[in-house]
Amino acid sequence: MSESTSHTILFVDDEKSILKALRRIFLDDNYQVLTAGSGQEALDLLHAGEKPTVIISDQRMPGMGGAEFLGRARKILPDSIRMVLTGYADINAAMESINQGGIYRYILKPWNDEELKLAVKDAVLLFDLINQNRRLTTELEKNNLALVELNASLEQKVAERTRALRQIILELEGRDRIQQYLMELHPLNELLQTILAVVHEVITIDGCAFFLKDADGRLDPAAGAAVNFAERLDKDDTLALAAAVQQAASADEPENQTTLLGQYSYVAVPVRKGSRKFGALVVKKEGDKPFHENKLRTIISFANQAAIGIHDCQFQENFDDIEASLDDVLSAI
Structure with missing residues (x-):
């Protein structure tokens, strides 16, 4: 100056x-x-x-x-x-x-x-x-403080982005494992348990289960396959969960509709291939927060893969039945 x-x-x-x-x-x-x-x-x-x-x-x-x-x-x-x-x-x-x-x-x-x-x-x-x-x-102290805050913010964003990328990699690896598994035919229960194991590992939830329709199109109230899904619910909660599963199994498009029962939040998505509706995939996690959209998309992608596997299993069962019938007919001639 x-x-x-x-x-x-x-x-x-x-x-x-x-x-x-x-x-x-x-x-x-x-x-x-x-x-x-x-x-x-x-x-x-x-x-x-x-x-x-x-x-x-x-x-x-x-x-x-x-x-x-x-x-x-x-x-x-x-x-x-x-x-x-x-x-x-x-x-x-x-x-x-x-x-x-x-x-x-x-x-x-x-x-x-x-x-x-x-x-x-x-x-x-x-x-x-x-x-x-x-x-x-x-001014330098203020800038240093701002730099420290910026670095902390960047580190947080990098950590969040890293977690997101890891989650994407886990999802892709899980989908690839299921896809490789679908290359061969397996018993239906083995198929469902394999898919549920991947779902439970990739999405880091507390439990998951498949509820399937029978040959007449009626939804079985008991889970066709489950991982850490057994939980004692009172009558009202049992009815609420059944209603949510029924709605998802009949839906044309999945919805992010969380059902809070006890200490867990549940979400059900349809298992369908084209116009064929096979049932619902239900997952649960502790807490009352809704499922994040990204997590819901991952659940839907696994449900779609399950639908392909269920379709192939049912097709194989029908084919085996037809083949057995033909054998009976040919034996009778």
């Missing part, structure tokens, strides 16, 4: 002629100059709200000497740059001022005007540098 009227210089001396001489030296400089005829008068100015950048005090004054005044001024205005005017005979007292009042430097009487102006200029520059450093330090 350059010299400007924002900087105030306070001169303190008990001799009016010296104060007039000091004021005259700085007439052409852009400083606001204040003068005080005693240490107490100068303290009164500080208490009244004056905030001089530089305080220059004579060392030898009646009543309150320069060392005492500058020490007290330091307590009121610690950021000011303080200097003392002293004669050769007062060097020891000047050193006392430096120790007691935190003096930047002392100026010998009689002073050289240019040297005094340069000393004031240096003091103003020092004041600006100290304040600029303080501002920059504060």
